[in-house]
Amino acid sequence: MLTIGSLGKKTGTKVQTIRYYEQIGLMPEPGRTEGGQRRYGDAEVDRLSFIRHSRQLGFPLEAIRELLDLSDNPDRSCHEADSIARRQLKQVELRMDRLKALRTELKRMIHECSGGNTADCKVLEVLRDHSECLTDHDEIGA
Amino acid sequence: MLTIGSLGKKTGTKVQTIRYYEQIGLMPEPGRTEGGQRRYGDAEVDRLSFIRHSRQLGFPLEAIRELLDLSDNPDRSCHEADSIARRQLKQVELRMDRLKALRTELKRMIHECSGGNTADCKVLEVLRDHSECLTDHDEIGA
DNA sequence: CTTGAACCTCTAGCAACTAGAACATTTAGA
DNA sequence: TCTAAATGTTCTAGTTGCTAGAGGTTCAAG
Numbered sequence: 001m002l003t004i005g006s007l008g009k010k011t012g013t014k015v016q017t018i019r020y021y022e023q024i025g026l027m028p029e030p031g032r033t034e035g036g037q038r039r040y041g042d043a044e045v046d047r048l049s050f051i052r053h054s055r056q057l058g059f060p061l062e063a064i065r066e067l068l069d070l071s072d073n074p075d076r077s078c079h080e081a082d083s084i085a086r087r088q089l090k091q092v093e094l095r096m097d098r099l100k101a102l103r104t105e106l107k108r109m110i111h112e113c114s115g116g117n118t119a120d121c122k123v124l125e126v127l128r129d130h131s132e133c134l135t136d137h138d139e140i141g142a
Numbered sequence: 143m144l145t146i147g148s149l150g151k152k153t154g155t156k157v158q159t160i161r162y163y164e165q166i167g168l169m170p171e172p173g174r175t176e177g178g179q180r181r182y183g184d185a186e187v188d189r190l191s192f193i194r195h196s197r198q199l200g201f202p203l204e205a206i207r208e209l210l211d212l213s214d215n216p217d218r219s220c221h222e223a224d225s226i227a228r229r230q231l232k233q234v235e236l237r238m239d240r241l242k243a244l245r246t247e248l249k250r251m252i253h254e255c256s257g258g259n260t261a262d263c264k265v266l267e268v269l270r271d272h273s274e275c276l277t278d279h280d281e282i283g284a
Numbered sequence: 285c286t287t288g289a290a291c292c293t294c295t296a297g298c299a300a301c302t303a304g305a306a307c308a309t310t311t312a313g314a
Numbered sequence: 315t316c317t318a319a320a321t322g323t324t325c326t327a328g329t330t331g332c333t334a335g336a337g338g339t340t341c342a343a344g
Binding site for chain 3: 315316317318319320321322323324325326327328329330331332333334335336337338339340341342343344
């Protein structure tokens, strides 16, 4: 039986995060000691690892909820899990494209900066002038 | 003199967002009509464009605050603006690296999925098994 | 003068945690 | 067995960068 702290260490998860997952129903309510402390078994280690790994792959918690659901019902079609993963791949590729464009523009603007004072700073100039900009995405924040 | 709505249209910013920027002190408090409605001039268009463009390049609002500050003081060294931009470039490159690893793993897991039911779904299997994982970044969510 | 679009403030919500206060329990050593 | 430190508990509020809604006011056109 693991304490919440050792579960956290085993899975690379902060204690607060585990409690948060419990609160939103991603993790089950675990057993407690007499004194009221949480105690976990192997099933919880597995489940939390699954969640963390999925998070590292960028899946949003709602997608993970679905995936866990699928995982709990071994007779359902694999199709759904596959399509969730494909959706996620698309997101990742979209973000990569956007980041590529950003990198290009950032590099250009840094490259052209030659020091001096801000009056003729290329960085600021580029930011001021939107016209040469390659990126006209509506979405923001990579 | 522009209303908040037309300023928004000109700069591709939602009205709520403009008011939010004002609230956190990124945009100045504008003049008002007798009836209390905001009215903007050219300076505000420029400032908001600067902000939006910077946001599109992924700069966090705090960095933009610094950049605006530099921009307001033309005699200060360009060095600071440059280093903010470089910091941002580093962030972007870091994110790209991470996304590349994620894409690889997602592709692998989708590729290996052959249909059937979830009992032997590769997607779920990969998520369950952390051992083959390429990504062991602490940070999450690309 | 009326109508309807656009404005106003204020509050709450989103994702996915993170941090802190104030207190309780557990565990290992003396 | 006692005690002190480490770890646990709940609860609330903060983070970032907005977005949405309620409920009311102002503006400009016809």
